[in-house]
Amino acid sequence: MTSVDLSEFLAVAGRPGYQCRVSLVLASLDSDHAARLRAALKAPEVQSAAIVRIVAKWGTVLPLTYNPVRRHRAGECSCE
Numbered sequence: 512m513t514s515v516d517l518s519e520f521l522a523v524a525g526r527p528g529y530q531c532r533v534s535l536v537l538a539s540l541d542s543d544h545a546a547r548l549r550a551a552l553k554a555p556e557v558q559s560a561a562i563v564r565i566v567a568k569w570g571t572v573l574p575l576t577y578n579p580v581r582r583h584r585a586g587e588c589s590c591e
């Protein structure tokens with residue numbers, strides 16, 4: 512039951528060089544907008560779809576899409 516080898520999965524976690532879209536978008540924003548986005552990402556009452564819509568309205572260089580936001584909030588990306 513517990514003898515499944517998970518090493519291939521564990522090896523990819525935090526793979527260097529991989530950057531999540533959320534962190535790239537955060538880096539491209541000015542400090543005011545970045546702080547607002549960080550706060551929204553941490554607020555459970557803010558829906559991921561709402562974050563995508565608001566960030567799109569800000570007109571970022573790199574468009575932020577739903578899946579990276581969802582993965583980032585679920586802690587499934589390589590951000591700290």
Ligand SMILES: [Zn+2]
Nearest residue numbers: 531583588590
């Ligand atoms: Zn992330």
